[in-house]
Amino acid sequence: PTWAPAKDEL
Amino acid sequence: MNLFRLFGDLSHLASIFILLHKIRTTRSCRGISFKTQALYVAVFVSRYLDILWEWVSLYNFVMKVFFIASSCFILYLMKMKYRPTHDPSIDTFRVEFLVGPCALLALIFNYKFTFTEVLWSLSIFLESLAILPQLFMLQRTGEAETITTHYLAALGAYRALYIPNWIYRYFSEGVVDPIAVTAGLVQTALYADFFYVYFTTVIQGQKFELPA
Numbered sequence: 567p568t569w570a571p572a573k574d575e576l
Numbered sequence: 577m578n579l580f581r582l583f584g585d586l587s588h589l590a591s592i593f594i595l596l597h598k599i600r601t602t603r604s605c606r607g608i609s610f611k612t613q614a615l616y617v618a619v620f621v622s623r624y625l626d627i628l629w630e631w632v633s634l635y636n637f638v639m640k641v642f643f644i645a646s647s648c649f650i651l652y653l654m655k656m657k658y659r660p661t662h663d664p665s666i667d668t669f670r671v672e673f674l675v676g677p678c679a680l681l682a683l684i685f686n687y688k689f690t691f692t693e694v695l696w697s698l699s700i701f702l703e704s705l706a707i708l709p710q711l712f713m714l715q716r717t718g719e720a721e722t723i724t725t726h727y728l729a730a731l732g733a734y735r736a737l738y739i740p741n742w743i744y745r746y747f748s749e750g751v752v753d754p755i756a757v758t759a760g761l762v763q764t765a766l767y768a769d770f771f772y773v774y775f776t777t778v779i780q781g782q783k784f785e786l787p788a
Contacts, residue, residue: 567746571687571696572753574632575738576585576639 584737591730
């Protein structure tokens with residue numbers, strides 16, 4: 567998987 | 577957006593309204609940890625201040641504004657309006673033992689070593705532990721008003737529902753946020769004991785009481 571921040575989450 | 581995340585957010589929203597309802601109807605913030613509420617203000621301000629420079633969606637914007645505003649409002653209610661109903665002598669968790677390690681973790685684990693990214697990491701770590709003063713207080717008093725337990729259940733369900741959301745996103749988008757996931761798992765685990773007592777007492781119509 568791509569390790570990335572889920573900045574669209576709260 | 578998937579249903580797990582939507583219901584998680586709605587649960588978070590509900591928890592705030594339950595807490596406001598509790599304070600309003602009982603005209604008291606008895607049983608609520610001021611330290612936990614203050615930590616949530618720190619969490620939301622440090623994480624959601626990105627509304628000033630980042631646009632995700634209207635949903636995201638409105639929710640962020642709501643959580644910053646409502647957490648500040650709750651702090652105001654506790655510190656000003658209902659101040660006499662708050663007893664600091666049972667709200668004794670040492671917050672510095674929690675902020676310190678979180679700050680250290682944020683400096684080590686972040687997506688970029690910039691001020692805003694470290695702040696974002698800090699807010700994630702801090703959120704996972706912010707409930708500790710509240711749970712500590714519950715442990716000390718050994719019991720809680722039913723409405724307070726509903727608040728805690730809704731708050732705990734929010735991050736718990738994010739876990740299936742992350743699994744779903746892993747399969748549908750192939751993306752994993754290791755910092756949020758790790759902190760989210762810790763956060764949910766902290767509620768395990770509370771949830772056990774909640775489901776075996778409050779849901780059965782009994783009073784929430786911890787065994788001595």
